[in-house]
Amino acid sequence: MNVLIQVFLVCILAYLAYIDLKSFRLPDAITIPLLLSGLAFNSFTNLAFVKPIAAIGGALLGYFFLWTLNFLYRLIKKQNGIGMGDAKLLAALGAWFGWLAIPQILLIASVFGLIGGMVWLAWNRQSHHQPFPFGPFLAIAGIIQLLWPQILQLLLQIHPT
DSSP states (O other), rough: HHHHHHHHHHHHHHHHHHHHHSSSOOOOOHHHHHHHHHHHHHOHHHHHSSSSSHHHHHHHHHHHHHHHHHHHHHHSSSSSSOHHHHHHHHHHHHHHHHHHHHHHHHHHHHHHHHHHHHHHHTTTTTOTSSSSOOHHHHHHHHHHHHHOOOOOHHHHSOOOO
């Protein structure tokens, strides 16, 4: 059953990454149900990844961290710096993986986003002032967060100590 949940999450996150790459949008019709399903999964199943309180805290921390970052950026630059779809996606990831996963997800997404952003801007021959989608990097970080135990186990089997 856990494998089905993992496949579901990987497919949804990959689809969201694709949509964001194509349209610079993360639709509420997908991010909100993903958030609610994460809260329900961790609250009402015995397969939960984290305790319900950690899932609620993750959703709140994920959303309000990016909301606050955008608020501060808007105060300084008089324009949005990040879309609220990204905040909703991070909230959904927090609902699935808990509040302790938020810093890890943000670190992974930021590193991949920095590298990917430079590639994106060079590929599209744009300046660093042009926007690029951050959702795909959040999605990649979410997939890594989800699959990290299996990846680590695989690596340890390949290179036993």
